[in-house]
Amino acid sequence: MASSQMSRDEALECTCCRHACHVLLYSETASQLFGRIPIRYIVLMQMRFDGLLGFPGGFVNPLEETLEEGLTRELLEELGVAVPVSKEDHVESCFSPPRSGTYSSSSRLILHFYVKKMEEEQIRExxxxxxxxxxxxxxxxxxxxxxxxxxxxxxxxxxCFLSHSFIGVARSQLMNSLLRLHLVSPGDLQEALRGSQRTHA
Ligand code: GTP
Ligand code: MN
Ligand code: MN
Ligand code: MN
Ligand code: MN
Ligand code: MN
Incomplete structure (x- = not known):
């Protein structure tokens, strides 16, 4: 990943940084598309107000709440369910890449990413x-x-999904997770990426 990685604790030492937490929620499923193509897993993302794809979550204030409490609060707002997220679900933290074209003097943003496996019934709820x-x-x-x-x-x-536009580093968070969780094989992801470049061209 291009942006610099840090541990959860290192990230929290930056008291003047802003913090945002997002989570990939997923489950196994036996559902089949058209009754013959196994879906295998349900992986949730969202269409944001700005038309970009991203993960549920948002800004957290570490002075008022732990990262995980803040993430659960955001999940209640955005999903209508206070999904409990714990420290063990933390995957990585990194500085948000600076947005091109914006000259901002505001403090840097640290992005925390979590993954949580659930039951299919919970995902459907x-x-x-x-x-x-x-x-x-x-x-x-x-x-x-x-x-x-x-x-x-x-x-x-x-x-085709990967050829859409994503917020921040959500696209690489998605691809890294698909590989790390063995939801997609490296070969299949490579093939999909080649296809998405064709779609884009
Ligand atoms: P407000 O309540 O309107 O402030 O929004 P929010 O708290 O829900 O914040 P949001 O989810 O927009 O996330 C805060 C910031 O984190 C965004 O401005 C993006 O820069 C970044 N961001 C949003 N979604 C993602 C994501 O899925 N992955 C990553 N890495 N960053 C994200
Ligand atoms: Mn949000
Ligand atoms: Mn929100
Ligand atoms: Mn926002
Ligand atoms: Mn918010
Ligand atoms: Mn909000």
């Missing part, structure tokens, strides 16, 4: 709540989306 009772539904969050992990013969699926 989250999808229901996110589309109905969540305070941010239709506002900060336009909808939850599932990540297609397969690539179709015509280049659809993961390939």
């Amino acid at each position: 989250i999808e229901k709540a996110a589309a109905s009772t969540a305070a941010d539904h239709g506002l900060e969050v336009l909808g939850m989306v599932r990540v297609p992990l397969y690539t179709t013969k015509s280049g659809g699926g993961l390939s």
Whole structure:
């Protein structure tokens, strides 16, 4: 990953930095697309208010809450379910890459990323709540989306999904997680990436 990595504790030593936490929630599933293509896993992302894809979560204030409490608060706002997230679910922390074209004197932003495996039933409950009772539904969050992990013969699926626009480092957080959690093989991800470059060109 291009942006500099640090441990959770190192990150918290920066008292003048802003902090944001996001999480990849996923489950196994036996569902089959068209009754024949195994979905294998449900991986949740969201369409944000700005039209970019990202993970649920948001800004956390370490003076008022732990990173994980803040993340759970954001999940209640954005998903309508206070999904508990713990320190053990932490994967990586890094500085947010500076946004091109913006000259900001504001303090640096540290991004914390978490992964949590759930039961399929819990993921389905989250999808229901996110589309109905969540305070941010239709506002900060336009909808939850599932990540297609397969690539179709015509280049659809993961390939096409990766060609969309993502917030911050969400696209690499997604790809790194798919590999680390063995949700997609390195070869299949390479094939999807080649396809997504074709789609883009
Ligand atoms: P407000 O309540 O409106 O402040 O939004 P929020 O607290 O939900 O914050 P948001 O989710 O927008 O995240 C804060 C910042 O983190 C964003 O401005 C992005 O720069 C960054 N960000 C948002 N989503 C992701 C993501 O999925 N991955 C990464 N790495 N960064 C993200
Ligand atoms: Mn958010
Ligand atoms: Mn939010
Ligand atoms: Mn925001
Ligand atoms: Mn917020
Ligand atoms: Mn908000």
